[in-house]
Amino acid sequence: MTPQNRLRVSLATARYLDALERDDQAALDTLWLQAANDPELLAAFRDIHAGLIEEHARRNATEVQNTVASAVEEHMPGAEIVRPEIGPVTVADVAAELFRHPPALLPAEAHALNERLRSVTDLVPADLGLDAVAAWAESKFGPGPARYWAAFRQAALKARMRRSADTEFRLAARKTAPTPEGG
Amino acid sequence: MMTPHVAAAVAALRDRCGAPTDPARRGPVALDRNFQAANLLHVSLPELSTAAVVRYLIAERFVSGPHVLAEMPATADRIDGFLFWAGTDGLAFINADHESPVARRRYTAAHELGHAILHRERMGRFRVDVKITEDEEGDDHLECEANRFAAALLMPADVVAARADELRRKHGCCPRGVLAYRLAAELLVSREAMRYRLADLELGDE
Numbered sequence: 001m002t003p004q005n006r007l008r009v010s011l012a013t014a015r016y017l018d019a020l021e022r023d024d025q026a027a028l029d030t031l032w033l034q035a036a037n038d039p040e041l042l043a044a045f046r047d048i049h050a051g052l053i054e055e056h057a058r059r060n061a062t063e064v065q066n067t068v069a070s071a072v073e074e075h076m077p078g079a080e081i082v083r084p085e086i087g088p089v090t091v092a093d094v095a096a097e098l099f100r101h102p103p104a105l106l107p108a109e110a111h112a113l114n115e116r117l118r119s120v121t122d123l124v125p126a127d128l129g130l131d132a133v134a135a136w137a138e139s140k141f142g143p144g145p146a147r148y149w150a151a152f153r154q155a156a157l158k159a160r161m162r163r164s165a166d167t168e169f170r171l172a173a174r175k176t177a178p179t180p181e182g183g
Numbered sequence: 184m185m186t187p188h189v190a191a192a193v194a195a196l197r198d199r200c201g202a203p204t205d206p207a208r209r210g211p212v213a214l215d216r217n218f219q220a221a222n223l224l225h226v227s228l229p230e231l232s233t234a235a236v237v238r239y240l241i242a243e244r245f246v247s248g249p250h251v252l253a254e255m256p257a258t259a260d261r262i263d264g265f266l267f268w269a270g271t272d273g274l275a276f277i278n279a280d281h282e283s284p285v286a287r288r289r290y291t292a293a294h295e296l297g298h299a300i301l302h303r304e305r306m307g308r309f310r311v312d313v314k315i316t317e318d319e320e321g322d323d324h325l326e327c328e329a330n331r332f333a334a335a336l337l338m339p340a341d342v343v344a345a346r347a348d349e350l351r352r353k354h355g356c357c358p359r360g361v362l363a364y365r366l367a368a369e370l371l372v373s374r375e376a377m378r379y380r381l382a383d384l385e386l387g388d389e
Contacts, residue, residue, distance in 0.1 A: 085247075101244070126271065129200065129219035157224055157272050161245050164270025168308065169251040 005040060013044050020052075085166065089159045091120040091141075097155040103147075110148035117141060124156045189328055192300050193335040196220055206345035211371035212337050214292055222272045223299050225292050227279035232259045233311060236276050240267065245274060255309060264291045264312040266298050273299050286373040290333055291315050297332030298325065317376040337372050338380040347386045359387030 019027035200220035275295035
């Protein structure tokens with residue numbers, strides 16, 4: 001696309017978005033007529049619609065999720081709502097996982113340490129070998145029971161895998177999302 | 184025959200987990216340390232099947248729900264091993280039914296670790312191993328490589344050679360069958376796997 005064509009398509013798409021915003025059917029019709037003889041403009045309009053449809057679907061899904069989550073929180077106080085998590089895993093995420101699902105036979109000092117770590121926003125290390133995790137954590141947060149670091153490592157791997165699996169799933173779902181033409 | 188890149192991968196993993204082989208030390212290879220170095224967890228399940236894997240991943244919250252596993256098969260057919268990946272981390276499932284004694288489970292675990300180390304880039308989010316043999320022959324290149332990896336990891340060449348020397352010094356000969364029997368017990372592998380390894384390393388008298 002030449003710079004002149006890019007400018008022409010950009011201006012037309014701006015007018016199109018503006019017409020969509022104002023629900024100006026006459027302007028939309030004019031622009032569609034123009035696009036009928038201009039493949040580049042037609043492609044740009046289709047891209048706009050693909051983006052709008054995706055955004056609309058996401059917004060609808062989020063609204064439904066929020067409604068269901070509010071209802072569950074109100075009527076099922078014992079239930080845990082598993083929300084899709086994004087971003088890297090922090091120490092607090094792992095401590096929250098251990099708080100919600102504590103492994104059996106953790107000594108009292110492990111629970112106290114876990115409580116302290118629930119507010120730590122440091123990222124967990126990339127290397128989640130037990131020795132590496134224990135050395136890293138003890139250098140940052142002080143000594144803790146060996147059983148706790150083993151549980152921490154397991155929970156960190158679990159949290160990271162859950163997050164990665166969710167992200168990969170969303171990416172795969174986006175790749176296979178139908179096009180506006182239904183293809 | 185051991186391919187150089189498999190041997191190099193095993194050596195690199197040993198370095199990473201800080202557990203070099205030591206022929207003076209008796210006993211099996213500490214498999215868990217090697218799993219840890221690869222950010223991999225291992226789980227033994229009785230009656231392992233893809234359906235059992237799906238149930239486990241959901242129940243243990245390794246995934247946020249069944250929707251994430253929609254493309255995974257979920258049948259009740261028995262399988263030997265299964266490898267699941269998410270991001271930089273993985274989970275190796277090993278069949279722990281009555282057909283799989285400890286030695287067999289260790290071999291399966293090392294085999295799955297081999298896939299994780301050698302074939303991560305070539306596999307998708309999971310790999311199903313319906314049947315794992317303990318030799319290095321077969322048509323499936325990836326399976327053969329994973330078996331070579333398992334053999335090299337569980338039966339380190341220098342340990343095996345040291346025991347062969349020991350036997351020969353003590354008794355003046357080193358029958359392969361006797362060596363396989365002793366080493367299988369020490370390294371917690373099956374005698375069949377040990378015999379294949381000895382033949383591959385050309386150790387012991389036939």
